[in-house]
Amino acid sequence: MADCLLEVTNLSVSFTSGDTRVDAVKGVSFSLDKGETLALVGESGSGKSVTALSIMQLLHYPMASHGPGSSICFEGIEMVRASEATLRNIRGDRIAIVFQEPMTSLNPLHTIEKQIAETLNLHKGLSGTAARARVLELLRLVGLPEAESRLNAYPHQLSGGQRQRVMIAMALANEPDVLIADEPTTALDVTIQAQILKLLKDLQARFGMALLLITHDLTIVRKMADRVVVMTEGHIVERGKTADIFTAPQHPYTKKLLAAEPKGAPQPADATRKPLMAARDIRVWFPIKTGLLHRTSAHVKAVDGIEMTLRQGETLGVVGESGSGKTTLGLALLRLIDSQGEIIFDGRRIDELGGSALRPLRREMQVVFQDPYSSLSPRLSIAQIIEEGLKVHKLGGSAKERRAEIERLLQEVGIDPSCADRYPHEFSGGQRQRIALARALVLKPRFLLLDEPTSALDMSVQAQMVELLRDLQKRHDIGYLFISHDLRVVKALAHDIMVMKDGKVVESGPAASIFSAPQTAYTRALMAAAFNIEIAEPQAVGT
Amino acid sequence: MTPLTRRRLQNFRANRRGFWSLWLFLLLFGLSMFAEFLANDRPLLVRFDGHFYFPVFADYAETDFGGDLPIPADYRDPSLAKRIDAGGFIIWPLIPFADNTINYNLPSPAPSPPDRVNWLGTDDQGRDVLARLIYGFRISVLFGLTLTIFSSIIGVAAGAIQGYYGGWIDISFQRFMEVWAGLPVLYLLIILSSMIAPNFWWLLIIMLLFSWMSLVDLVRAEFLRARNFDYVRAARALGVGNATIIWRHVLPNAMVATLTFLPFILNGSITTLTSLDFLGFGLPPGSPSLGELLSQGKNNLQAPWLGLTAFFVLAVMLSLLIFVGEAVRDAFDPRKVK
Numbered sequence: 097m098a099d100c101l102l103e104v105t106n107l108s109v110s111f112t113s114g115d116t117r118v119d120a121v122k123g124v125s126f127s128l129d130k131g132e133t134l135a136l137v138g139e140s141g142s143g144k145s146v147t148a149l150s151i152m153q154l155l156h157y158p159m160a161s162h163g164p165g166s167s168i169c170f171e172g173i174e175m176v177r178a179s180e181a182t183l184r185n186i187r188g189d190r191i192a193i194v195f196q197e198p199m200t201s202l203n204p205l206h207t208i209e210k211q212i213a214e215t216l217n218l219h220k221g222l223s224g225t226a227a228r229a230r231v232l233e234l235l236r237l238v239g240l241p242e243a244e245s246r247l248n249a250y251p252h253q254l255s256g257g258q259r260q261r262v263m264i265a266m267a268l269a270n271e272p273d274v275l276i277a278d279e280p281t282t283a284l285d286v287t288i289q290a291q292i293l294k295l296l297k298d299l300q301a302r303f304g305m306a307l308l309l310i311t312h313d314l315t316i317v318r319k320m321a322d323r324v325v326v327m328t329e330g331h332i333v334e335r336g337k338t339a340d341i342f343t344a345p346q347h348p349y350t351k352k353l354l355a356a357e358p359k360g361a362p363q364p365a366d367a368t369r370k371p372l373m374a375a376r377d378i379r380v381w382f383p384i385k386t387g388l389l390h391r392t393s394a395h396v397k398a399v400d401g402i403e404m405t406l407r408q409g410e411t412l413g414v415v416g417e418s419g420s421g422k423t424t425l426g427l428a429l430l431r432l433i434d435s436q437g438e439i440i441f442d443g444r445r446i447d448e449l450g451g452s453a454l455r456p457l458r459r460e461m462q463v464v465f466q467d468p469y470s471s472l473s474p475r476l477s478i479a480q481i482i483e484e485g486l487k488v489h490k491l492g493g494s495a496k497e498r499r500a501e502i503e504r505l506l507q508e509v510g511i512d513p514s515c516a517d518r519y520p521h522e523f524s525g526g527q528r529q530r531i532a533l534a535r536a537l538v539l540k541p542r543f544l545l546l547d548e549p550t551s552a553l554d555m556s557v558q559a560q561m562v563e564l565l566r567d568l569q570k571r572h573d574i575g576y577l578f579i580s581h582d583l584r585v586v587k588a589l590a591h592d593i594m595v596m597k598d599g600k601v602v603e604s605g606p607a608a609s610i611f612s613a614p615q616t617a618y619t620r621a622l623m624a625a626a627f628n629i630e631i632a633e634p635q636a637v638g639t
Numbered sequence: 640m641t642p643l644t645r646r647r648l649q650n651f652r653a654n655r656r657g658f659w660s661l662w663l664f665l666l667l668f669g670l671s672m673f674a675e676f677l678a679n680d681r682p683l684l685v686r687f688d689g690h691f692y693f694p695v696f697a698d699y700a701e702t703d704f705g706g707d708l709p710i711p712a713d714y715r716d717p718s719l720a721k722r723i724d725a726g727g728f729i730i731w732p733l734i735p736f737a738d739n740t741i742n743y744n745l746p747s748p749a750p751s752p753p754d755r756v757n758w759l760g761t762d763d764q765g766r767d768v769l770a771r772l773i774y775g776f777r778i779s780v781l782f783g784l785t786l787t788i789f790s791s792i793i794g795v796a797a798g799a800i801q802g803y804y805g806g807w808i809d810i811s812f813q814r815f816m817e818v819w820a821g822l823p824v825l826y827l828l829i830i831l832s833s834m835i836a837p838n839f840w841w842l843l844i845i846m847l848l849f850s851w852m853s854l855v856d857l858v859r860a861e862f863l864r865a866r867n868f869d870y871v872r873a874a875r876a877l878g879v880g881n882a883t884i885i886w887r888h889v890l891p892n893a894m895v896a897t898l899t900f901l902p903f904i905l906n907g908s909i910t911t912l913t914s915l916d917f918l919g920f921g922l923p924p925g926s927p928s929l930g931e932l933l934s935q936g937k938n939n940l941q942a943p944w945l946g947l948t949a950f951f952v953l954a955v956m957l958s959l960l961i962f963v964g965e966a967v968r969d970a971f972d973p974r975k976v977k
Binding site for chain 1: 868869870872873874875876877878879880883887888891892
């Protein structure tokens, strides 16, 4: 091909650690033309990020190695095993990359001006006022508000979306020919995601860059890509035009991926059931202390006067962008952080109970967290993890009976009971989330706080998790407080919905009526972003 | 064994220098634990008059071996040896001197140079240097180990409490430690040892007062990090008590840093004891110790075997421990590649 910019041929990557060898990418070939968008799609562990990092030769060599015959050709330059000097000239100048996590990919100790100017200085030799002018131009280009006053800001002073804009500005600084975006929006809110994707698309059109988009989210692919390459377990299983793949997928894996959106609806709500958890005017204010004497000068109002009611055996979905106070509300209801206001659990006020009076109630209220990696203690076997609750509350009888109960529960959440003595790191993210669920369920709780339990999981695993949660609710009559920013998942589970913004309730009511006729601009913006990745009501959401 | 433990053992073995250092050190330490059988002024076995005697284990009187007075038998007395030889035999340890045995039978005035009887010579009081070395090595390592274990226990506990509870407990404890660490340890030791006669345990306690702080910051940082982990929160939601959370959920994660540090703390403890002995503020006079040997070497420059012996033994022992420490550090390093 004449205008072929980047040609990857027969690329294989393997990682060696001790005697074990993992083949992450096995003979992958694709090409990228000028100005086009190619999406690399697959679930976690499919080798898509490793492929992207290989292009820049950014893997940890010699732990990682390329098999014989691997070739990555960029405008006639062979990248595999190229010299450091050659690579340095290309990296950041001709090929640039935007990573998933904007917090950790920016250096917290440097101002954003310094970080963007660094690449300008390295490749273009710009410094001083010339560099400053260019940085400012770039920040305006990526739509960072009040760019001038933010030149000296540090990464922590910016929001997630703003940081990702800075990352993009850094990547664009030298007008690269290829931009690799590795899950650029996964860590961001849906509303921000829509903005960032639109920005990438605009910039691509403007500079004629080729965009290699790596993602697991098919909605993004449909919106953005010209061509799609589907990867699983290090192989490419299908490739083609985006429209073709979505209308007529050939490979069973692609079909499975396309079918994997969270579906279905919850059991019909029953308004006559008794409330399980209710809160009146609940407030969590964190004091801001200033001055020498640490006087409280103001408060961060994380949760500010919220009323809520959750009926037995039903689900209340709490949605909102990050920072809206959803998680804080959940933790306050569980009495894991201090709060003001009445909390009524099963007809009984629990906000005034102390530590020991609260302990018997802990049985009835359980929690599943977002991150399946940090929520299981790495040094306990999963049987020990699940058993802990039984031991604390002296339930489950003898060791043998407890063991039987644990195995029954593992079966119920879909984990092979023979794995009970393994350690958490031997399980995948989805399996770990099931184990965390088993830990919560072992005490037979009546209230379960689900704090974004699906957002760290792959799409197909999300769908299974939603099924499982719905099934468990029906069987055990558990009330869920389901916190999420992903409206697709909420739609499949919630009976009632509460939309939060800045610690306050913006809108609440039965799920059906909120989805069919949202009343506020904020809810409409959230829904447009979640279902169509579009920007609606831009003034109602953050940046 | 979990794959993680196996990987760590593998990494430890991969550092061959550290691996062999550990074995060599364990061998030396193991041998020194049997110092009484290696270097002693009592025989291992005596056959006299058709009976077996084990002087290493039991005290016998002169009268048992045909002597006249009921005083403890002195096996180095030529007349006693002659009597036993007539009615049986004597089996001596490899080195027929204990740490405090004075050899009155020296060819030249003490300190006498190495010869066939005293392999490394004698010190300025006529005691065999090799025998004192074996006993001194043992007491140094034992002291170091005990101090390390106790200061680790206290340090980990203090760090755990500060890090886990945070807030006022943390702040006040930290400030206290800053003041405490500012105290001049050496002067305090000198003052204290002038008030009490320091023995092994007194020295241990006095040094423990200050040595526990080395691990606190490390453990505290680990706890500050881990207490906000979701699995700690989940444990609290289950109703697990604070003590159990600390012990079961957080402490195992802090142990990696602690274990990596241990060989270096051990090294530091041994060095401190040696320097105190060198200055004369350490173990009671007459105890075998490497520091005392060093100071004898300094006072008797005409007898270089004293200083050289102490120097080489210290250098080898401390180097072995550092090599072991390096291997332990490698073993726990998650980024380590072969």
